[in-house]
Amino acid sequence: MTAPRVAGDLNTALHRLFAEDERAMLLGEDVCDPYGGAFKVTRGLSTRYPHRVRNTPISEGALVGVASGLALAGDTAIAEIMFADFVTLAFDQLVNFASKSTAMYGRRLPLRLVVRCPTGGNRGYGPTHSQTPQKHLVGVPGLALYEVSPLHDNHTLLTRMLDDGVPAVLFEGKVLYGERMFTGGMVDDLFGYELTDGVARIRLHDPVPPDCVLITSGALVHRAVEALRELLLHDEIVAELLVVSRLYPVDRAPLLSLTGPARRVAVIEESTAGGTWGAEVAAALHPSLWGTLAAPIRLIHSLDSIIPAAAHLERQVLVQSGTIRHAVKELVNG
Amino acid sequence: MINHARSRNTTAVLDEGAGPPSRSRLSDADLSAMLLIRHFEKSLLKLFEQGFLHGTTHTCLGQEYVPVALTPLLRDDDHIFSNHRGHGHYLARYADPEGLLAELLGRAGAVCGGVGGSQHLLRERFLSTGVQGQSLPVATGVALHLKRSTPGALACVYTGDGTWGEGVVYEALNIAARWELPLLVVTENNGIAQSTPTAQQMAGDIGGRAAAFGIAYERFTDTDVNRLRAALRPLVEQVRHASRPFVVEFVTHRLGPHSKGDDSRSPAELRAVRAADWAAGYAAGHPEQFDRIDAEQSRRVERIVAEVLARPLTAWSPR
Numbered sequence: 285m286t287a288p289r290v291a292g293d294l295n296t297a298l299h300r301l302f303a304e305d306e307r308a309m310l311l312g313e314d315v316c317d318p319y320g321g322a323f324k325v326t327r328g329l330s331t332r333y334p335h336r337v338r339n340t341p342i343s344e345g346a347l348v349g350v351a352s353g354l355a356l357a358g359d360t361a362i363a364e365i366m367f368a369d370f371v372t373l374a375f376d377q378l379v380n381f382a383s384k385s386t387a388m389y390g391r392r393l394p395l396r397l398v399v400r401c402p403t404g405g406n407r408g409y410g411p412t413h414s415q416t417p418q419k420h421l422v423g424v425p426g427l428a429l430y431e432v433s434p435l436h437d438n439h440t441l442l443t444r445m446l447d448d449g450v451p452a453v454l455f456e457g458k459v460l461y462g463e464r465m466f467t468g469g470m471v472d473d474l475f476g477y478e479l480t481d482g483v484a485r486i487r488l489h490d491p492v493p494p495d496c497v498l499i500t501s502g503a504l505v506h507r508a509v510e511a512l513r514e515l516l517l518h519d520e521i522v523a524e525l526l527v528v529s530r531l532y533p534v535d536r537a538p539l540l541s542l543t544g545p546a547r548r549v550a551v552i553e554e555s556t557a558g559g560t561w562g563a564e565v566a567a568a569l570h571p572s573l574w575g576t577l578a579a580p581i582r583l584i585h586s587l588d589s590i591i592p593a594a595a596h597l598e599r600q601v602l603v604q605s606g607t608i609r610h611a612v613k614e615l616v617n618g
Numbered sequence: 619m620i621n622h623a624r625s626r627n628t629t630a631v632l633d634e635g636a637g638p639p640s641r642s643r644l645s646d647a648d649l650s651a652m653l654l655i656r657h658f659e660k661s662l663l664k665l666f667e668q669g670f671l672h673g674t675t676h677t678c679l680g681q682e683y684v685p686v687a688l689t690p691l692l693r694d695d696d697h698i699f700s701n702h703r704g705h706g707h708y709l710a711r712y713a714d715p716e717g718l719l720a721e722l723l724g725r726a727g728a729v730c731g732g733v734g735g736s737q738h739l740l741r742e743r744f745l746s747t748g749v750q751g752q753s754l755p756v757a758t759g760v761a762l763h764l765k766r767s768t769p770g771a772l773a774c775v776y777t778g779d780g781t782w783g784e785g786v787v788y789e790a791l792n793i794a795a796r797w798e799l800p801l802l803v804v805t806e807n808n809g810i811a812q813s814t815p816t817a818q819q820m821a822g823d824i825g826g827r828a829a830a831f832g833i834a835y836e837r838f839t840d841t842d843v844n845r846l847r848a849a850l851r852p853l854v855e856q857v858r859h860a861s862r863p864f865v866v867e868f869v870t871h872r873l874g875p876h877s878k879g880d881d882s883r884s885p886a887e888l889r890a891v892r893a894a895d896w897a898a899g900y901a902a903g904h905p906e907q908f909d910r911i912d913a914e915q916s917r918r919v920e921r922i923v924a925e926v927l928a929r930p931l932t933a934w935s936p937r
């Protein structure tokens with residue numbers, strides 16, 4: 285049996301969630317059938333649950349606010365922002381209302397709220413439809429950030445996000461939608477994976493102690509795995525890859541136990557440098573790894589630039605497998 | 619004097635209801651401009667299928683007449699803010715299909731080096747962005763500048779019907795009205811936003827929203843460029859000389875998909891949209907002129923596509 289594609293797995297997860305939780309509601313632009321969302325993730329949902337799925341006007345600030353209101357009143361609210369770039373239009377609702385409302389009234393107020401954001405580039409959508417804006421939301425008290433990966437079951441993920449009662453943003457790498465989920469511990473002929481406390485670890489089927497441990501999130505998995513292959517086959521460097529599901533707060537404990545004795549660690553993200561998730565991971569790990577690291581944790585990101593529309597220029601700016609391979613070689617060989 | 623009350627459907631000849639008005643004969647230049655845009659847009663859909671174009675590109679098929687009617691009324695010192703469906707706006711302002719196509723294909727000679735692509739163009743006083751509603755306050759700022767620096771010049775901003783969902787549109791209209799700024803808002807109401815029918819996402823209507831701010835408003839259902847231009851001329855002059863905002867709504871039709879391959883409208887809806895196509899109507903009324911110019915522009919675009927595809931990719935560095 286072939287594994288579902290990531291968009292299909294997300295779609296199935298939403299359908300299951302709607303079947304299990306009759307308070308579940310979903311709002312977004314063009315999410316209803318027959319269109320089923322710009323990336324088809326909500327396909328079929330409005331047909332099966334016509335009163336629980338709504339197309340909104342082009343009003344990102346309002347639709348996230350409305351979703352917060354639903355959650356405040358006890359519903360399970362899922363909002364879709366068509367392109368993650370436009371989550372900036374809902375910044376106030378997320379940062380000044382949803383996240384704060386869980387605590388600012390002097391008592392805990394759980395909200396079952398998830399804001400889904402198709403994210404990232406390498407698809408030729410140009411400067412305002414390709415960004416990786418996670419970093420703009422990192423470090424907000426009361427706001428959790430997650431990312432879809434081809435290694436983490438989406439129903440488990442959505443359930444966890446909602447049950448935590450902390451307003452959450454789910455970033456979904458657009459490059460992943462058409463890729464298949466990995467299943468059964470298998471990545472390819474060389475690499476397998478296992479899940480530990482929410483972190484997926486990709487390493488050789490016959491593991492050997494790695495020269496380097498790489499940490500990344502879902503959207504970069506394929507590029508990173510390609511880099512692992514190239515490093516192994518052409519550069520004789522063994523690297524392991526850890527793929528997190530929750531970006532923030534950083535899951536420090538599993539990352540520490542999995543990076544354990546590694547002397548070289550790098551964090552890969554598609555965002556530009558400066559105030560990033562990767563920097564947050566490095567800051568979380570450095571104090572414990574300080575004694576064993578041979579070099580500071582390396583951050584690998586895209587160039588400090590807007591994201592051009594033309595494919596050949598976009599490739600030049602965004603992290604590719606070659607970027608990762610090059611950086612790891614530098615890190616390992618000094 | 620500018621009319622601050624809501625002025626709806628006052629231009630009887632331009633309105634629906636009395637059956638389709640006959641189509642006046644256009645100049646060869648206007649018809650050429652409209653058919654250039656049409657063939658340009660059609661070629662993009664083909665280039666997508668052939669894998670030369672990626673990401674998203676919104677064609678203005680069916681709406682070509684709007685910028686062709688309006689642009690000659692704009693001056694070189696006016697600013698134009700275009701949107702995601704802006705190829706027609708650009709081509710009506712600049713006879714530069716080569717530069718625009720090069721932009722979309724990332725080839726030498728591109729208007730913005732292939733960096734901006736379809737939705738992010740800048741040339742002289744023409745600018746587009748891909749975020750809905752974003753340009754309204756920016757255009758308002760430019761209008762504020764123009765009011766002081768260049769009395770008589772205006773900022774023209776194109777929006778779709780869906781754009782009116784964004785709150786910042788109203789913040790900008792309020793400021794433009796209160797500060798009496800020369801802002802011309804041109805809304806191409808094609809009855810749909812991506813997949814969402816206007817009626818499903820808009821409470822009330824655009825005229826009522828303009829009226830709420832005391833902003834003068836006019837609505838056109840006609841597609842006849844001669845008549846539209848004649849009716850628009852005094853409105854545009856009002857914006858210049860009274861320095862007040864104006865909202866113009868064109869009731870129009872999106873013939874093609876929102877982007878590419880993403881049209882979920884029913885066959886009946888698509889038939890209705892095609893029946894409203896200005897080109898079909900015009901071809902019936904003026905077959906000789908239409909066929910001649912249609913063939914000319916079709917060949918022209920074909921040549922341009924071949925020529926631009928043969929160019930090298932753009933070079934650009936982020937620094």
Ligand SMILES: Cc1ncc(C[n+]2csc(CCOP(=O)(O)OP(=O)(O)O)c2C)c(N)n1
Nearest residue numbers: 370703748749750778779780781810811812
């Ligand atoms: C802030 C923002 N939200 C969503 C989008 C995605 N989007 C692009 S065009 C569009 C529909 C626009 O509809 P309308 O204003 O009616 O213009 P039309 O496409 O019909 O010309 C949407 C939702 C966007 N570009 N910007």
Ligand SMILES: [Mg+2]
Nearest residue numbers: 778779810811
């Ligand atoms: Mg529209």
